[in-house]
Amino acid sequence: MADLTINNVNKFYDKTQVLFDVNLSIKDGEFIVLVGPSGCGKSTLLRMIAGLEDINSGEISLGNKVINQLAPRDRDVSMVFQNYALYPHLSVAKNIGFSLRMRKVEKSIIDKKVADAAEMLGLTHLLSRLPRNLSGGERQRVAMGRAIVRDPEVFLFDEPLSNLDAKLRVMMRNQIKEIHYEVKTTTVYVTHDQIEAMTMADKIVVLNGGIVEQVGSPDELYDNPSNTFVASFIGSPSMNQIHGKIVSEKGKKYFQSKDNSLFLLPENANISEGQEIIYGFRPEHVDINQAASDDAINLTVKVDQPTGSQSLVFANVGDQEICLDVPKSHLLKPGNEFKMSPQLDNIHIFDSETGKRI
Amino acid sequence: MIRWDKRIKLLFLLPAVIWVLALTIAPLFFSLYLSFTDVKREVVITGVEEIPILDKDGNPKTRSDGSIRTKKVKQKELQIKYDWVGFKKYKRVVNDQEYQDAAKFTFIYVIISVFVEIVLGLFLAFLFNRRIYGRGFMRSLMILPIFATPFAIGFMFFTILFEVSGPLAWMGIPFLSNHNWAPFSVMLVDIWQWTPFCFLVFLAALQGIPDDLIEAATLDTKSAYKIWTSVILPLLQPIIVLVILLRVAESAKLYDYIASLTKGGPGTATQSVSFLVFNKAFKMNDFGYASAGSFLMLIVVMIFVMLFFTRLRKTYE
Numbered sequence: 001m002a003d004l005t006i007n008n009v010n011k012f013y014d015k016t017q018v019l020f021d022v023n024l025s026i027k028d029g030e031f032i033v034l035v036g037p038s039g040c041g042k043s044t045l046l047r048m049i050a051g052l053e054d055i056n057s058g059e060i061s062l063g064n065k066v067i068n069q070l071a072p073r074d075r076d077v078s079m080v081f082q083n084y085a086l087y088p089h090l091s092v093a094k095n096i097g098f099s100l101r102m103r104k105v106e107k108s109i110i111d112k113k114v115a116d117a118a119e120m121l122g123l124t125h126l127l128s129r130l131p132r133n134l135s136g137g138e139r140q141r142v143a144m145g146r147a148i149v150r151d152p153e154v155f156l157f158d159e160p161l162s163n164l165d166a167k168l169r170v171m172m173r174n175q176i177k178e179i180h181y182e183v184k185t186t187t188v189y190v191t192h193d194q195i196e197a198m199t200m201a202d203k204i205v206v207l208n209g210g211i212v213e214q215v216g217s218p219d220e221l222y223d224n225p226s227n228t229f230v231a232s233f234i235g236s237p238s239m240n241q242i243h244g245k246i247v248s249e250k251g252k253k254y255f256q257s258k259d260n261s262l263f264l265l266p267e268n269a270n271i272s273e274g275q276e277i278i279y280g281f282r283p284e285h286v287d288i289n290q291a292a293s294d295d296a297i298n299l300t301v302k303v304d305q306p307t308g309s310q311s312l313v314f315a316n317v318g319d320q321e322i323c324l325d326v327p328k329s330h331l332l333k334p335g336n337e338f339k340m341s342p343q344l345d346n347i348h349i350f351d352s353e354t355g356k357r358i
Numbered sequence: 359m360i361r362w363d364k365r366i367k368l369l370f371l372l373p374a375v376i377w378v379l380a381l382t383i384a385p386l387f388f389s390l391y392l393s394f395t396d397v398k399r400e401v402v403i404t405g406v407e408e409i410p411i412l413d414k415d416g417n418p419k420t421r422s423d424g425s426i427r428t429k430k431v432k433q434k435e436l437q438i439k440y441d442w443v444g445f446k447k448y449k450r451v452v453n454d455q456e457y458q459d460a461a462k463f464t465f466i467y468v469i470i471s472v473f474v475e476i477v478l479g480l481f482l483a484f485l486f487n488r489r490i491y492g493r494g495f496m497r498s499l500m501i502l503p504i505f506a507t508p509f510a511i512g513f514m515f516f517t518i519l520f521e522v523s524g525p526l527a528w529m530g531i532p533f534l535s536n537h538n539w540a541p542f543s544v545m546l547v548d549i550w551q552w553t554p555f556c557f558l559v560f561l562a563a564l565q566g567i568p569d570d571l572i573e574a575a576t577l578d579t580k581s582a583y584k585i586w587t588s589v590i591l592p593l594l595q596p597i598i599v600l601v602i603l604l605r606v607a608e609s610a611k612l613y614d615y616i617a618s619l620t621k622g623g624p625g626t627a628t629q630s631v632s633f634l635v636f637n638k639a640f641k642m643n644d645f646g647y648a649s650a651g652s653f654l655m656l657i658v659v660m661i662f663v664m665l666f667f668t669r670l671r672k673t674y675e
Contacts, residue, residue, distance in 0.1 A: 071576075071580045079574070081570040087592075098578060101588075102588070
């Protein structure tokens with residue numbers, strides 16, 4: 001059991017830099033999710049931990065051992081690939097036992113470990129099948145079985161659920177979490193889906209353009225995004241971000257959007273008059289009509305998207321579209337006018353130039 | 359939408375059907391028939407005809423009594439007779455030392471050349487299955503032999519291996535005149551021409567193996583040998599079987615190289631079944647023997663092909 005530490009890691013493909021000074025420390029047994037848009041370098045980082053990509057500079061260490069130069073086989077990591085990478089000529093049992101056979105483990109031990117893993121994943125009745133005769137979810141479980149059976153220091157998952165349909169994805173999310181509770185192995189999980197990240201992670205690492213934007217628990221990222229990128233990437237639908245500046249009126253500070261609508265600001269906000277900012281609030285953190293404060297602004301519903309108990313309401317503040325997640329009981333339909341004020345406790349203020357949280 | 363009348367469809371198929379029937383099926387059955395017969399060409403006198411005797415100017419000569427002088431000419435006709443002899447020809451073929459030798463040579467030739475082609479092709483594909491400078495150019499260069507005419511290649515190697523003044527004469531090896539060396543020279547030609555084919559097919563198959571399979575294997579072993587034996591070769595197996603099938607069926611028909619390189623010699627050391635059969639038919643006019651010999655060969659090759667096809671089908675299903 002050991003911690004995984006990533007120190008000032010850089011990666012170049014030819015002359016293009018894809019990772020910039022990445023630093024991460026992952027505690028033993030933690031479930032870390034690397035999340036970010038396509039091409040942000042999250043898979044590259046994972047593959048560098050696995051040893052499938054060279055490390056141009058920096059260090060990756062497992063426990064006290066630097067593993068930069070170790071062959072993938074000697075790193076004691078196992079990986080679940082996006083397309084499962086099951087050996088098509090081998091049965092499920094042989095696929096799961098492959099790594100043990102390569103390590104010349106005794107056959108009776110292999111059989112036992114394979115049987116245990118299969119039982120944990122509910123694959124016992126499929127052991128003699130070939131991968132091509134399995135469904136997507138079953139293949140996914142076999143790929144996990146292959147990783148589990150090795151009992152490695154670190155599990156690496158490379159977008160393992162992206163080829164499954166939505167329902168199966170939710171199921172597999174649970175199963176992966178359950179297995180993590182059971183085996184408590186350090187896990188690094190790559191995904192572009194922020195919901196997957198939020199629901200599974202102990203700690204989320206948000207990557208963008210090869211830079212770590214923020215590291216934190218799902219709650220930290222949701223409540224205190226450190227910049228506009230994280231703010232818009234985490235949470236669905238994403239946070240409303242309105243550009244404008246600070247004005248003073250009747251002795252109070254307000255946020256004034258480009259169309260001169262005035263929004264309340266939290267009193268302790270560390271901002272000065274005239275400052276250009278981005279005013280952020282999540283769709284679910286708003287008060288509507290009667291509940292709205294005196295300084296509420298008037299809006300007209302453009303589109304509504306019912307989601308069951310709630311309804312997503314879209315309206316324009318100037319030329320900027322905002323989204324509000326409100327109870328269906330408000331009966332907001334296109335064309336309706338309504339009052340809205342963001343909840344003061346949940347307002348996020350970002351510098352309009354750097355995008356950093358103020 | 360046009361509704362195609364069924365009969366019109368058949369009409370369009372007809373040319374192709376006639377083509378196959380006339381040029382493949384009919385000759386096949388005809389030669390099967392020939393293999394049970396003794397073909398004899400006989401000159402038969404069908405009658406006598408009297409024709410006028412002509413003088414220098416082309417006018418009929420006349421006797422003194424004025425009648426036209428004639429001569430009697432026998433009318434001959436070449437008749438081909440097919441005498442049904444049952445399995446007699448087959449018995450002769452099977453017991454014929456010459457046929458046995460040809461079959462033995464063909465068998466050894468097929469086994470060795472196909473084996474070497476497969477192994478060499480795999481090895482080259484392995485070398486080329488990575489980014490190397492000028493790979494495209496080298497690959498194009500390497501597959502050129504496939505496009506050459508086998509008969510011409512036979513002549514080319516005849517020049518290369520010529521023992522008196524050829525470029526390899528300094529080695530002092532009797533490439534074509536020694537009954538032990540000559541078979542290897544013929545195999546060399548086959549290997550030279552067909553290894554690129556195996557190489558090309560294997561390279562395509564190698565490039566079709568998903569990278570993540572290999573990566574998954576590198577997480578479990580450092581040995582490239584183990585990755586080859588436990589992942590890559592099993593994945594290539596259907597392709598390897600297919601290539602063996604194609605190469606065996608093709609090289610068992612060995613004729614061109616022999617005809618231009620050794621003419622079956624020295625002695626009968628490099629006489630293949632096809633070469634022997636061709637000579638029996640078109641030089642010695644023994645069509646029955648030739649057909650029987652061909653059919654025995656066909657049966658052997660077909661059994662082999664069927665065995666491999668069942669194997670192939672099993673791996674695909």
